Amino acid sequence: xxxxxxxxxxxxxxxxxxxxxxxxxxxxxxxxxxxxxxxxxxxxxxxxxxxxxxxxxxxxxxxxxxxxxxxxxxxxxxxxxxxxxxxxxxxxxxxxxxxxxxxxxxxxxxxxxxxxxxxxxxxxxxxxxxxxxxxxxxxxxxxxxxxxxxxxxxxxxxxxxxxxxxxxxxxxxxxxxxxxxxxxxxxxxxxxxxxxxxxxxxxxxxxxxxxxxxxxxxxxxxxxxxxxxxxxxxxxxxxxxxxxxxxxxxx
Amino acid sequence: xxxxxxxxxxxxxxxxxxxxxxxxxxxxxxxxxxxxxxxxxxxxxxxxxxxxxxxxxxxxxxxxxxxxxxxxxxxxxxxxxxxxxxxxxxxxxxxxxxxxxxxxxxxxxxxxxxxxxxxxxxxxxxxxxxxxxxxxxxxxxxxxxxxxxxxxxxxxxxxxxxxxxxxxxxxxxxxxxxxxxxxxxxxxxxxxxxxxxxxxxxxxxxxxxxxxxxxxxxxxxxxxxxxxxxxxxxxxxxxxxxxxxxxxxxxxxxxxxx
Ligand SMILES: Nc1ncnc2c1ncn2[C@@H]1O[C@H](COP(=O)(O)OP(=O)(O)O)[C@@H](O)[C@H]1O
Ligand SMILES: [Mg+2]
Numbered sequence: 001x002x003x004x005x006x007x008x009x010x011x012x013x014x015x016x017x018x019x020x021x022x023x024x025x026x027x028x029x030x031x032x033x034x035x036x037x038x039x040x041x042x043x044x045x046x047x048x049x050x051x052x053x054x055x056x057x058x059x060x061x062x063x064x065x066x067x068x069x070x071x072x073x074x075x076x077x078x079x080x081x082x083x084x085x086x087x088x089x090x091x092x093x094x095x096x097x098x099x100x101x102x103x104x105x106x107x108x109x110x111x112x113x114x115x116x117x118x119x120x121x122x123x124x125x126x127x128x129x130x131x132x133x134x135x136x137x138x139x140x141x142x143x144x145x146x147x148x149x150x151x152x153x154x155x156x157x158x159x160x161x162x163x164x165x166x167x168x169x170x171x172x173x174x175x176x177x178x179x180x181x182x183x184x185x186x187x188x189x190x191x192x193x194x195x196x197x198x199x200x201x202x203x204x205x206x207x208x209x210x211x212x213x214x215x216x217x218x219x220x221x222x223x224x225x226x227x228x229x230x231x232x233x234x235x236x237x238x239x240x241x242x243x244x245x246x247x248x249x250x251x
Numbered sequence: 252x253x254x255x256x257x258x259x260x261x262x263x264x265x266x267x268x269x270x271x272x273x274x275x276x277x278x279x280x281x282x283x284x285x286x287x288x289x290x291x292x293x294x295x296x297x298x299x300x301x302x303x304x305x306x307x308x309x310x311x312x313x314x315x316x317x318x319x320x321x322x323x324x325x326x327x328x329x330x331x332x333x334x335x336x337x338x339x340x341x342x343x344x345x346x347x348x349x350x351x352x353x354x355x356x357x358x359x360x361x362x363x364x365x366x367x368x369x370x371x372x373x374x375x376x377x378x379x380x381x382x383x384x385x386x387x388x389x390x391x392x393x394x395x396x397x398x399x400x401x402x403x404x405x406x407x408x409x410x411x412x413x414x415x416x417x418x419x420x421x422x423x424x425x426x427x428x429x430x431x432x433x434x435x436x437x438x439x440x441x442x443x444x445x446x447x448x449x450x451x452x453x454x455x456x457x458x459x460x461x462x463x464x465x466x467x468x469x470x471x472x473x474x475x476x477x478x479x480x481x482x483x484x485x486x487x488x489x490x491x492x493x494x495x496x497x498x499x500x501x502x503x504x505x506x507x508x509x
């Protein structure tokens with residue numbers, strides 16, 4: 001097992017409002033893996049990402065390894081979260097601008113990531129002129145432009161239609177292979193979780209906790225019938241069962 | 252094209268109103284010192300232009316100066332409030348007190364301390380200041396939480412966050428405040444002119460109305476009134492156009508001009 005990039009140990013989170021969002025939990029994320037967090041809404045998935053990013057502090061326990069320098073974390077939210085007053089290029093280069101990267105280098109890196117997400121011709125377009133899927137690509141490009149060690153994605157494709165989502169899933173796997181980034185991907189779709197992951201972590205709600213873990217053998221990607229292959233559907237079945245059990249079990 | 256078609260009903264209604272007014276005045280033989288017909292008001296506007304246009308210039312200048320000062324002051328103070336919240340808590344009540352006290356009641360007091368010209372300008376400034384301050388303050392705090400988190404993740408400084416996030420995010424709010432402030436600056440200037448009279452040789456439209464009233468020159472009162480109304484409409488339209496242009500990329504996220 002390679003070393004953990006970031007690890008939660010005995011981490012719990014109670015919000016100031018009194019909501020117990022996370023029961024003490026342990027989770028280690030290894031360098032290079034694509035971990036999907038799967039669970040019903042309200043089970044604390046976003047809270048886990050925010051704790052890892054350092055946007056929230058744990059109420060107890062410790063988040064180890066999470067002393068990030070600016071730009072080491074990329075964050076993609078459920079909405080594209082773009083600045084409507086800025087064009088695509090300005091949105092994508094925002095992280096570089098905030099880190100005072102020289103303009104020439106920033107422009108070059110911006111062009112690179114735009115090409116990577118297939119939006120090179122849209123650098124001068126404004127968010128209001130793009131479709132939902134394209135806006136999400138811009139958001140991903142912005143997260144990648146600082147060359148993060150860890151990419152956190154919080155239900156990024158939940159608002160996108162299924163055909164667009166399939167395309168974005170494949171694009172993400174391609175980017176992952178090219179950039180060799182570690183990714184934590186939050187979703188509430190079993191099929192998406194299994195399709196992307198090297199490891200699926202199933203969470204349960206009230207209070208948020210880890211209910212099960214399923215390692216995913218990604219060999220089905222090489223099968224000619226990928227999304228309909230027996231191996232893939234079998235894995236989806238196992239994860240669904242784990243999710244159903246987690247929902248029934250009352251701690 | 253659509254905008255044109257939408258403009259047709261109000262234009263027709265207004266023309267109908269003028270025609271009915273003209274017809275009533277003529278058929279009932281109402282004397283012009285009771286109610287002048289619109290044609291007479293129009294003729295007076297042309298005939299008295301040597302008196303009315305300079306007065307319009309005076310009032311318009313004061314209105315725009317007051318609005319400019321209010322914009323500058325409102326935005327600067329809103330930025331200070333956004334950077335140091337305790338300043339907002341400490342000083343917003345002062346702004347609210349100024350706002351809820353009718354300007355017409357403050358004007359006589361100002362006239363004791365300042366020259367008439369300064370007092371009128373101050374009144375225009377005071378009424379326009381608050382909506383710009385209040386809206387911009389609201390706007391500076393309106394940036395999406397996720398975007399603010401993103402700025403934090405990339406280690407943005409306070410000033411980067413202000414310049415690159417809070418200020419652009421505040422634009423729609425600022426322009427809403429500016430449109431309100433533009434109308435109010437004119438009201439403030441007129442109210443103060445009514446109290447102050449002439450301002451050291453410069454005579455505004457409001458005083459021309461008072462003066463024409465003393466002389467029972469009712470058509471000139473109407474003509475001056477029409478000029479004030481037109482000025483109000485022009486200020487509003489200009490500010491709405493400016494806001495539309497500045498927010499043209501925002502699309503659905505920008506609040507529509509009412
Ligand atoms: N800022 C917050 N303040 C108070 N309660 C919160 C806050 N953020 C999330 N919660 C609560 O914590 C729980 C977990 O939320 P979240 O992590 O967003 O779950 P998920 O992303 O799985 O839907 C929910 O009950 C939610 O209402
Ligand atoms: Mg969530």
